[in-house]
Structures are given as C-alpha cells and as structure tokens.
Amino acid sequence: MIFALIVVPVLGLFFGVHRYLWCRLIRDTTAPGGRARRAGTVAALALPLLALAALLAGRLGAPFVLQQVLAWPGYLWLALVLYLVLALLAGEAVRAVWLAVWPRVAPARRPEPAAIGAPDPAPPATSTSSPSSPSSPSSPSSPPTPTLLPPHTPALPPLPAPPRRLFVARAVAAGASLAAVATVGYGTATTLRGPRVKRVTVPLAKLPRAAHGFRIAVVSDIHLGPVLGRAHTRRIVDTINRTRPDLVAIVGDLVDGSVPDLGPAAEPLRALESRYGSYFVTGNHEYYSGAAQWVDHVRELGVHPLENARTELPGFDLAGINDLAGESEHAGPDYGRALGGRDTARAVVLLAHQPVTIHDTARHGVDLQLSGHTHGGQMWPVTYLAAATNPTVAGLARYGDTQLYVTRGAGAWGPPVRVGAPPDVTVVELASLRA
Structure with missing residues (x-):
C-alpha cells in the first residue's frame, strides 16, 4: 500500500512532465497529421519508457550488456528532461510577453502599389431612373442611364497575417532545446573528464606534532556501473596517485552492480599508491547489489575494509562505520564496535558515507568525519534539494567539537552529468596545533 502511494504519484508526475514536453515541443510546433508530428509523438512515447527501462534494468536482473545499451540514452534523456522543463518554463514568460507586444512592433502589411501604366479596372455600372409618377409612367423599353464614377484604385484584400503563435512556439522550443542540449553536453564532459583535485587543511587539537601535514586522499561516490567503467576508475586512480597521499579513503558508493559485472571495472584500484594504504567503507549503493561480496572483493584488490572497525596510525586513529542502509541487513553503523576501548587522548578520524550521521558522531567525541553521498547535488537545481536533506552538502563544517568534511x-x-557540482578528489591535510 505504501509502495503504491509513492510509486503512483511519481509515475503520474513523470508522464505528466512528458505530456507537457510533447505539447510544447511537438503539438505546438508541428502541423496536425504531418510527418514531424507523428515522429515526435513516437519519440515522446518511447523516450520515457527507455528511461524507465534504464532505471529498472539492474534491479530486474537484466543482462549487463543490455543495461549498458539502455543506460546511455535512457539516463541522458532524464538529464535532458530536467533542463528542457526548466528552459520551457522560463519560455512561458517569454511566450506571454512576445505575444503581448507583437501587435505593437510588427510592421503593418500594406498592399503593393499597382504597376505603372496598368489600366484601371472598370468601375461597376450603376443605373438611375426618374421616379415614376401617375402622369408619366416609366417606359419598360427605355434602358437605364449609366453613371460613371471617378477613377480610383480599388483596395486589395489584406495579405494573410503570419502565424505568430506558431512562430513564437517554434522559437521558444528551439531555444529551450538548444539550452538543454548545451547544458547536458557540458555536464557530461565535466563528468567524463574526471575529478579535479581539491585541497583542504583541517586542524585537529589532539593531533601530535609528528603527524602534522598527514595527507588523506578522500574519494567517494565513484559509482561504477553500466555507464562509468574501467576507464573511469583509471582516471580516478591516476588523479589520486599524482597527489602522493599518505593514505587513501574510499568513502562509499563505489559501485552500482555486482562483482561479476563490475569486478573488471574496479580492477585499477589495485594500483592505488599511498604510504599507509587504502581504506574503504560501504555506502548505501553497495547494499543494493550485495555489500558482502564487495567488501571481500576490495580486500582482494588491496583495499582494507573498515566494517565498524578501527586501526591505529602514527599520530591518530582511523575508524570506519557501515552505511545506514546496512540496517536492513542487520549490519548498520555501530559506533561501539568502531570506537569502543580506544585511547580518547588520541585524535580520531571517522569514515562514514552519509553526512547525516554527524550528530551521532559528535556525541562519540570524534575529531573529524569524512563523508560523501551528496554529490554536491550533482545537477543544479538539485543542489537545493541536497542542501535541504543533508547537514552539509559539500566542504568543511563544524558541529560542536567535531568537524565534518563532505x-x-x-x-x-x-545521468553521467554534473552541472554546478564538479567531481573531485580531496586531499585533506591534517594540521597539529602544536606545530
């Protein structure tokens, strides 16, 4: 029942949005019964079904090759829908203003002057007759007397007015389409170019002088799947290795799929280089495809999973907790296991995928939490939704004595699209107040 209450309105909104797109892009810009309208209508029916197929293929266990075939067009269409709707909504105002001012600025259509020397058309003949009287009845045989009118130039019928509503509809549709395609193209190029390196310094009161300058390369939400594969992993690994970090922290959502399908795509993680190794905690997406298999697999790749566990490093403790999604498998976050029995005089850095755990983290006296999950919103204006549902969307923030970096x-x-939230690998440099 609850599932139906959620799914039915979402599907209604989804197809309602496509109905709106059909009206503005197809119905308002094409002739009834024409080839363009028929082709546009077919596309308006097929594209939302393709997008739904891309979203559901993995969940329904479709072959991975089929998932890849559906993913690119299906996901890119979803991104185009977002920006087409935004552009067309802005175009509604343009449409209203344009149609309102058109009669004032459109030039009057006037008839062309008659050619010089062309004969004037013959005026229509009219007849007059003297009024009849009883003494002089009118003679039926007498013809009417014609009266010649002065020569004149007859008014030509007005030329047909241009279909201004059709012109405005086509102009708005073309502008919205161009803006949406350009935005999605830019966002796709931003994603496929790979992450850029960000650097942030975080002072920790308990960090000893010997650990001053310790550098942690933080990467999250790699999302290997039917769209982003081995080449994507290689770009990320190369970016991390160029920073020469002391430690690598993979903070969840590594994959969207199973080990048999995505194991080869994750293989480049074996080439990660750092002084104290690489560590991994689960994100919510690992539990959609089987977290246990991925924990075992990343261990085989030389990455150390921290499943509600802790390890001691020179100068501080590094801990990790499972994602909140693990609670459905009785494997959720357990602060007692991750932090219990530690020396509280030592600084502790906690890896936790979702920033919403920060309030629990602060109550356990953690110095710094490293998180991901938000994608920074990924595509504007989704950034506002991400800001409304997360304590921090991106960057460094403080909650009591605990700092959070996202x-x-x-x-x-x-959609492999990022607009207003470019991907990054962050080098977090720990600073000692005693240095």
Whole structure:
C-alpha cells in the first residue's frame, strides 16, 4: 500500500512532465497529421519508457550488456528532461510577453502599389431612373442611364497575417532545446573528464606534532556501473596517485552492480599508491547489489575494509562505520564496535558515507568525519534539494567539537552529468596545533 502511494504519484508526475514536453515541443510546433508530428509523438512515447527501462534494468536482473545499451540514452534523456522543463518554463514568460507586444512592433502589411501604366479596372455600372409618377409612367423599353464614377484604385484584400503563435512556439522550443542540449553536453564532459583535485587543511587539537601535514586522499561516490567503467576508475586512480597521499579513503558508493559485472571495472584500484594504504567503507549503493561480496572483493584488490572497525596510525586513529542502509541487513553503523576501548587522548578520524550521521558522531567525541553521498547535488537545481536533506552538502563544517568534511564525489549516479557540482578528489591535510 505504501509502495503504491509513492510509486503512483511519481509515475503520474513523470508522464505528466512528458505530456507537457510533447505539447510544447511537438503539438505546438508541428502541423496536425504531418510527418514531424507523428515522429515526435513516437519519440515522446518511447523516450520515457527507455528511461524507465534504464532505471529498472539492474534491479530486474537484466543482462549487463543490455543495461549498458539502455543506460546511455535512457539516463541522458532524464538529464535532458530536467533542463528542457526548466528552459520551457522560463519560455512561458517569454511566450506571454512576445505575444503581448507583437501587435505593437510588427510592421503593418500594406498592399503593393499597382504597376505603372496598368489600366484601371472598370468601375461597376450603376443605373438611375426618374421616379415614376401617375402622369408619366416609366417606359419598360427605355434602358437605364449609366453613371460613371471617378477613377480610383480599388483596395486589395489584406495579405494573410503570419502565424505568430506558431512562430513564437517554434522559437521558444528551439531555444529551450538548444539550452538543454548545451547544458547536458557540458555536464557530461565535466563528468567524463574526471575529478579535479581539491585541497583542504583541517586542524585537529589532539593531533601530535609528528603527524602534522598527514595527507588523506578522500574519494567517494565513484559509482561504477553500466555507464562509468574501467576507464573511469583509471582516471580516478591516476588523479589520486599524482597527489602522493599518505593514505587513501574510499568513502562509499563505489559501485552500482555486482562483482561479476563490475569486478573488471574496479580492477585499477589495485594500483592505488599511498604510504599507509587504502581504506574503504560501504555506502548505501553497495547494499543494493550485495555489500558482502564487495567488501571481500576490495580486500582482494588491496583495499582494507573498515566494517565498524578501527586501526591505529602514527599520530591518530582511523575508524570506519557501515552505511545506514546496512540496517536492513542487520549490519548498520555501530559506533561501539568502531570506537569502543580506544585511547580518547588520541585524535580520531571517522569514515562514514552519509553526512547525516554527524550528530551521532559528535556525541562519540570524534575529531573529524569524512563523508560523501551528496554529490554536491550533482545537477543544479538539485543542489537545493541536497542542501535541504543533508547537514552539509559539500566542504568543511563544524558541529560542536567535531568537524565534518563532505566531498562532492568522483562519479555520478544515473545521468553521467554534473552541472554546478564538479567531481573531485580531496586531499585533506591534517594540521597539529602544536606545530
């Protein structure tokens, strides 16, 4: 029942949006019964079904090759829908103003002057007759007397007015389409170019002088799947290795799929280089495809999973907790296991995928939490929704004595598009107040 209450309105909104797009892009710009309208209507029916197929293929266990075939067009169409709707909504105002001012600025259509020397058309003949009287009845045989009118130039019928509503509809549709395609093209190029490196310094009161300058390369939300594969992983690994970090922290949402399908795509993680190794905690997406298999697999790649666990490093403790999604498998976050029995005089850095755990983290006396999950919103204006549902969307913030850093992530979920939230790998440099 609850599922139906959620799914039915979402599907209604989804197809309602496509109905609006059909009206503005197809119905208002094409002739009834024409080829363009028929082709546009077919596309308006097929594209939303393709997008739904791309979203559901993995969940329904479709072959991975089919998922890849559906993913690119299906996901890119979803991104185009977002920006087409935004552009067309802006175009509604343009349409209203344009149609209102058109009669004032459109030039009057006047008839062309008659050619010089052309004969004037013959005026119509009219007849007059003297009024009849009883003494002089009118003679039926007498013809009417014609009266000649002065020569004149007859008014030509007005030329047909241009279909201004059709012109405005086509102009708005073309402008909206161009803006949407350009935005999605830019966002796709931003994603496929790979993450850029950000650097942030975080002072920790308990950090000893010997650990001053310790550098952690934080990467999250790689999202290997039917769109982003081995080449994407290689770009991220190369970016991390160029920073020469002391430690690598992979903060969840590594994959969207199973080990048999995506194991080869994750293989480049084996080449990660750092002084104290690489560590991994689960994100919510790992639980959609089987977290246990991925924990085992990343261990085989030389990455150390921290499942509600802690390890001691020179100068501080590094801990990690499972994602909140693990609670459905009785494997959710457990602060007692991750932090219990530690020396509280030592600084502790906690890896936790979702920033919403920060309030629990602060109550356990953690010095710094490193998170991802938000993608920084990934595509404007989704950034506002991300800001409304997360304590921090991106960057460094403080909650009591605990600091939180949230990376925008290195990949993308769904559409491989990022607008206003470029992907990043962040080098967090720990600073000692005693240095």
